[in-house]
Amino acid sequence: MSRPAFPRRWRRLPAATAASVALLLLAGPATTGTAAPPDREADAPVALERSADEQADVVEVTVDGTAQLDALVATGVDLDHHVTPTEAGIVVHAVVTPTEVAGLKRMGYQVGAVLHDADDSAQRISERDATIAAHQAENRAYTATLERSAATSDVKIIRADYYTSGTNQVLSVEAKWAQGQTSTSTLTVARDSGPGTEIGSGGTQNISRFVDAGVYLYHRGAAAVTTRPERIQITSPTGDVAVAEVKEWLPIPADSPEGPGYQKDFVTSYLTPTELYDRIKRLADAYPQLAEVVKLPYQTNGYRRKAQVVLGGTTATRVAVDSLAWGHEGGNDITVELAAPGAADQPLSVTVTGKAIRVSLATDAAGAVTSTAAQVAAALTAEAGALVTAYTYRGDAGAGVVAPVAPTPLSDNLKAPAGVSRDPHPVYAIRIGKYRDGSRTGVLAYAQEHAREWVPPLVTIETAERLLRNHATDENTKQLLRTLDIWIVPSINPDGGHYSFYDYASQRRNMTNHCAPGGATDALARNSWGVDNNRNYTEYSLFDGYSGASASCTGDTYAGPSELSEPENRNVDWLAQRPNMKFSMNLHSSGNYFMWSPGAYATPGRISAPRPTLAEESFFWGASSRILTAIKRHRNMAVTPARTGPISDVLYSAAGNSGDMLWYKYGIYAWNFEVGTSFQPTWEEAHQETMEFSNGLVELLRVARDYDKDKKRPTSTLSVTPSATEGAVSVRFDVSEPAAVFYTLDGSRPTFESTLYASAGIREGAETLTVPTGTKIHWFSVDAAGNIERNYRPDEDSKTFNRGWATLPTG
Numbered sequence: 001m002s003r004p005a006f007p008r009r010w011r012r013l014p015a016a017t018a019a020s021v022a023l024l025l026l027a028g029p030a031t032t033g034t035a036a037p038p039d040r041e042a043d044a045p046v047a048l049e050r051s052a053d054e055q056a057d058v059v060e061v062t063v064d065g066t067a068q069l070d071a072l073v074a075t076g077v078d079l080d081h082h083v084t085p086t087e088a089g090i091v092v093h094a095v096v097t098p099t100e101v102a103g104l105k106r107m108g109y110q111v112g113a114v115l116h117d118a119d120d121s122a123q124r125i126s127e128r129d130a131t132i133a134a135h136q137a138e139n140r141a142y143t144a145t146l147e148r149s150a151a152t153s154d155v156k157i158i159r160a161d162y163y164t165s166g167t168n169q170v171l172s173v174e175a176k177w178a179q180g181q182t183s184t185s186t187l188t189v190a191r192d193s194g195p196g197t198e199i200g201s202g203g204t205q206n207i208s209r210f211v212d213a214g215v216y217l218y219h220r221g222a223a224a225v226t227t228r229p230e231r232i233q234i235t236s237p238t239g240d241v242a243v244a245e246v247k248e249w250l251p252i253p254a255d256s257p258e259g260p261g262y263q264k265d266f267v268t269s270y271l272t273p274t275e276l277y278d279r280i281k282r283l284a285d286a287y288p289q290l291a292e293v294v295k296l297p298y299q300t301n302g303y304r305r306k307a308q309v310v311l312g313g314t315t316a317t318r319v320a321v322d323s324l325a326w327g328h329e330g331g332n333d334i335t336v337e338l339a340a341p342g343a344a345d346q347p348l349s350v351t352v353t354g355k356a357i358r359v360s361l362a363t364d365a366a367g368a369v370t371s372t373a374a375q376v377a378a379a380l381t382a383e384a385g386a387l388v389t390a391y392t393y394r395g396d397a398g399a400g401v402v403a404p405v406a407p408t409p410l411s412d413n414l415k416a417p418a419g420v421s422r423d424p425h426p427v428y429a430i431r432i433g434k435y436r437d438g439s440r441t442g443v444l445a446y447a448q449e450h451a452r453e454w455v456p457p458l459v460t461i462e463t464a465e466r467l468l469r470n471h472a473t474d475e476n477t478k479q480l481l482r483t484l485d486i487w488i489v490p491s492i493n494p495d496g497g498h499y500s501f502y503d504y505a506s507q508r509r510n511m512t513n514h515c516a517p518g519g520a521t522d523a524l525a526r527n528s529w530g531v532d533n534n535r536n537y538t539e540y541s542l543f544d545g546y547s548g549a550s551a552s553c554t555g556d557t558y559a560g561p562s563e564l565s566e567p568e569n570r571n572v573d574w575l576a577q578r579p580n581m582k583f584s585m586n587l588h589s590s591g592n593y594f595m596w597s598p599g600a601y602a603t604p605g606r607i608s609a610p611r612p613t614l615a616e617e618s619f620f621w622g623a624s625s626r627i628l629t630a631i632k633r634h635r636n637m638a639v640t641p642a643r644t645g646p647i648s649d650v651l652y653s654a655a656g657n658s659g660d661m662l663w664y665k666y667g668i669y670a671w672n673f674e675v676g677t678s679f680q681p682t683w684e685e686a687h688q689e690t691m692e693f694s695n696g697l698v699e700l701l702r703v704a705r706d707y708d709k710d711k712k713r714p715t716s717t718l719s720v721t722p723s724a725t726e727g728a729v730s731v732r733f734d735v736s737e738p739a740a741v742f743y744t745l746d747g748s749r750p751t752f753e754s755t756l757y758a759s760a761g762i763r764e765g766a767e768t769l770t771v772p773t774g775t776k777i778h779w780f781s782v783d784a785a786g787n788i789e790r791n792y793r794p795d796e797d798s799k800t801f802n803r804g805w806a807t808l809p810t811g
């Protein structure tokens with residue numbers, strides 16, 4: 001179907017609508033208060049220094065008002081998504097190293113408790129490793145048990161559940177096979193056709209491997225059956241046999257959108273980007289009719305760095321050395337030695353033997369070393385320039401005399417196992433739907449713009465699994481896949497993601513270093529590089545003068561050198577350009593927020609990007625209540641109203657974020673999840689968050705389906721009440737569903753160019769118009785799917801608009 005043209009028209013009003021004027025008025029009082037922290041100037045750029053060997057903690061910072069919050073955001077400090085007004089001020093969470101904490105304190109910020117530290121991240125990794133090891137040990141023990149007992153089958157049926165779904169009958173089977181880790185074979189289940197019948201008389205079904213984080217867990221699968229089987233039998237590829245009785249699955253209340261027997265709970269541990277991509281490839285292989293993996297057009301820079309070292313202690317004596325080759329392509333084999341010759345009047349010289357570079361330092365008549373850092377750097381670049389480039393520390397003159405240094409290896413300092421590619425990395429999406437030809441309403445879900453957010457990718461995997469595994473047996477799911485063209489990208493930023501898992505748990509950005517020579521390009525700055533992928537987009541960006549992104553190459557909200565400079569961002573732009581794309585979810589953590597545009601304002605004055613129209617806002621809210629109800633269904637966790645709404649209302653400005661690009665540039669209904677309570681919660685909590693936010697993501701798909709199926713025209717009524725103004729009355733329009741109302745007060749035909757009925761102010765609902773008594777009012781309404789009331793055709797010579805008078809009802 002074609003993209004409904006109308007919702008774009010909803011957005012035709014510029015920033016100066018009644019609503020955005022109201023925003024400015026409302027925001028006014030909030031910006032009073034302390035203009036900046038005590039000992040720094042409001043616009044002075046402040047660089048927070050981060051040392052390479054520190055991990056970051058999540059700490060509380062208390063600011064005294066929104067102005068100080070804006071000043072804090074302007075430092076480029078890495079804030080997570082908690083913003084809590086308290087008696088003492090606004091409490092936010094910053095992700096900072098001890099050196100950065102010291103910097104914040106120096107600037108006068110009030111820094112409080114540590115909420116999450118590096119040990120917590122390390123703990124998550126070791127939990128994950130232990131889980132994987134336990135699964136592997138289980139597999140080995142299982143195989144060993146079978147080998148000891150020739151009488152035991154190498155296949156074991158774990159569960160066989162029969163249930164009905166609508167008019168369908170379904171059999172779901174799980175079984176464990178001793179060779180499941182190494183062999184990719186499916187297993188065939190033979191069914192009987194009821195008590196006392198032959199195995200096989202009820203037909204067969206295949207079940208396939210469930211592999212998580214590289215570990216085989218079991219085989220599973222569900223299929224429609226025509227009669228309830230009493231027993232099933234599995235014959236493994238080795239000829240071994242297992243038999244089990246079929247049990248009836250507990251019925252689930254029929255009003256659940258998931259229906260009885262709906263399968264869920266498909267992730268068992270955190271997954272690295274490599275594992276996430278493997279997982280969607282396996283899923284697409286298992287369901288070739290319903291899904292395919294799409295390699296997005298732009299490859300990342302890669303999980304790779306040049307091999308580097310900084311020799312020397314104090315700034316003036318430091319020599320920074322970088323390999324020309326990437327670390328894994330030979331840079332890591334290079335060593336550098338600064339040797340004192342132990343003789344008088346020696347010249348500075350450099351010898352290169354293979355990958356070993358030896359600098360013989362100059363001496364004076366007394367035999368003391370005289371070479372400065374600048375001289376050594378110049379000599380290295382001149383004489384060993386085929387291997388390395390060398391420079392003084394961060395633009396220093398390098399006038400200090402260097403000290404001898406024993407042979408020291410250069411290193412890219414990357415700790416991921418060799419299985420993690422060091423090459424420029426493709427970014428993969430799984431595209432799900434029965435008709436993947438652009439003819440269906442498009443929905444995009446994407447996660448891990450921010451590397452350290454480990455739960456959101458799991459929500460996307462869980463959702464993809466639910467859609468494909470339930471398709472054969474759940475009518476509701478089948479309908480989603482018939483109606484929609486679903487694109488799921490579990491990790492937008494795989495380089496940063498790998499870095500977060502293996503090197504620096506608090507990594508937020510990608511790994512690309514845009515710092516200029518003379519800046520923070522050396523080994524000691526290696527945890528400070530990267531572009532914030534959620535600040536590099538094209539609308540209301542830093543480059544447009546909006547707030548909440550950093551121009552510093554080491555700022556944690558660094559916007560990059562220009563809009564869409566990063567391949568990660570160009571991939572999202574490419575996806576959003578698809579003409580059928582209509583809905584999106586950008587998955588982040590944490591804070592249990594649910595947000596939409598506008599996501600940025602300009603300071604001072606908090607001048608917002610244009611606000612959605614009343615109709616758009618009511619559509620956002622209406623869909624949001626469905627999505628949040630689905631989330632709550634899991635364990636009664638309610639995303640609060642205070643954390644629901646436009647990003648810049650409920651959080652802070654985030655110039656150049658992706659949701660704003662999708663909404664303002666492409667007219668996509670774009671939401672943002674902030675999943676859960678922290679970046680890397682305990683597995684138990686991460687698992688719960690995955691389940692609940694997958695509920696929400698599936699509900700977004702239902703919202704998209706209903707939008708697609710919406711052929712119902714809205715209706716509207718005029719209500720007229722007394723006004724305090726002499727000779728006037730108060731007028732409101734009431735609509736039957738989220739819908740835009742266009743009206744005229746001069747007796748003319750209403751069109752899309754007529755005045756759009758607006759909201760009274762931020763989060764306030766519809767405005768009340770004050771008009772002279774007796775005014776003739778003409779209007780029509782149009783819903784989010786483009787259905788127009790009473791089949792009125794505003795652009796043609798149609799007469800079926802609504803007519804009314806601004807007069808008080810009599811009697």
Ligand SMILES: [Zn+2]
Binds near residue numbers: 450453
């Ligand atoms: Zn994030």
